[in-house]
Amino acid sequence: MPASDMVLVLNAGSSSIKFGLFAAAEPVLLCKGLLDEHEDKPRLVVKSPAGEELFDKRRESPDADGDHLFADVLGFIEDRFGAGSLRAVGHRIVHGGRDYSGPVVLTDEVTAKLEALTPLAPLHQPRCLAPVRTIKAIRPALTQIACFDTAFHRSLAPPANRFAIPRRFEERGIRRYGFHGLSFEYVAGRLAEIAPESAAKRTVIAHLGNGASLCGLRNGRSVDTTMGLTPLDGLVMGTRSGTIDPGLLLYLQQHEGMSIENVQHLLYHQSGLLGVSGISADMRTLLASSETAAREAVELFVLRAAQQIAMMATTIDGLDCLVFTGGIGEHAGEIRGAIGERLAWLGVRIDVTANEEARERINGGDSAVEVFVIPTNEELTIARHCAAVLRQDHRS
Structure with missing residues (x-):
């Protein structure tokens, strides 16, 4: 993997999206930012790892959609680091269901399966998947990768992952999955480093x-x-x-x-x-x-x-x-x-x-x-x- 390859990481919240741009070989943060889609004037802010402001742009139209903000992010990356420098976009996806226990490339089939899990995370899943569709429309050849909040908890076993309801529902995937796994994974790794x-x-x-x-x-x-x-x-x-x-x-x-x-x-x-x-x-x-x-x-x-x-x-x-x-x-x-x-x-x-x-x-x-x-x-x-x-x- 060439040293110049970069990964854009998107972490979607309820009204804004945090992002970080990383050198991919040994992930090192190059810059970070925020896409705020719900201000009166949607805003993109990019800062250095030390907090120095590198880019700040507002869309004048209060009803501008988020597509423009993602185009602005990709444009900033290309202007600053060169065309073709971005290798992939990584997404925090809240629910991976039964099928996904680790990161996976987001094909149309995978995205459709993840959309089907929306009833299990109606507040989060649509927000996580919206940027996937937008970036596919803007840069269809760009690799996109899903990373799941549920994956860290795949080690849960009975009885801890079980509900006290008829077993036929468990056979349909009704079980305890757990979330915040990306956070728990990082903190567990950091604990192992410091203690x-x-x-x-x-x-x-x-x-x-x-x-x-x-x-x-x-x-x-x-x-x-x-x-x-x-x-x-x-x-x-x-x-x-x-x-x-x-x-x-x-x-x-x-x-x-x-x-x-x-x-x-x-x-x-x-x-x-x-x-x-x-x-x-x-x-x-x-x-x-x-x-x-x-x-x-x-x-x-x-x-x-x-x-x-x-x-x-x-x-x-x-x-x-x-x-x-x-x-x-x-x-x-x-x-x-x-x-x-x-x-x-x-x-x-x-x-x-x-x-x-x-x-x-x-x-x-x-x-x-x-x-x-x-x-x-x-x-x-x-x-x-x-x-x-x-x-x-x-x-x-």
Whole structure:
């Protein structure tokens, strides 16, 4: 694989797309940026790895579609690095279903199979796949590669991956898949680098952000996770409910007269921190608020996180190491401290000063559990997977 080959990594969110451009041979970040499609004037910003602004462009039309933004990204790459320098585009795809346990080149057939999984991730799957179609229309010969949030959890086995429903549904693929796998994969690898003696221990990684989930690991492999068939399960999230009594959903339909569409909208967009607080889905806003409802939403978030960390510890037969990552996990020391206090009975002791400074290791000297703060990097994980696919293609 020539040293000049580059990989563009796209990580689609609900209203914007983060991206990184990597030298593919040994993935090294060359520049990063954001495509914001939902400002009044859609915007593309590109920065150096150090944060220096390299390119900033706004589309004048407020109803300009995202196709123009992708054309701008590809144009920037060609102008700065030369035509033909881009070898592939890597995409974070939330759901890989039963068929995909590792990165795969996105053919029309593969894309169609992934689109069929939309009911399992209605908020995420269409957003992940939209750039695939757009780039195919702009650069049909450009290789595109899917990397899956579910793939890291393919090591889940019964009973952890099983629902207590009739077995015929499991035979149709109704099982617990888990998500945030690209983040968990990166953090597990980074933990092995900074604390090799901890990598084989009983570990829980807490990816806490607008979307939030836990992963219980043994020997660096996923053994259990809090999200299930869909990204709705598990922890309290920004606007998603997390674990909920299924009887409540029946009640909403049967006695509140809510349609399936309305219930889906409620669970994905109106619940979680936003629903409980009635103020915001942003943890920063809630922590800064003096409103009782804001405090109650934060307390519920902390309680559920601590409860489910203990649940993960049950699956992995104890807890030796706890890692915080994600937007809240990396930046909200108050939340890390509160979760640690609720887990004191498990031997967790968080050092106040280390936590306030968000050091890499924040456990106190008397802690029976090692506690780390490790920033995640999903884009680098995707770039590594794409480089491996390209090397394999080059050999064949």
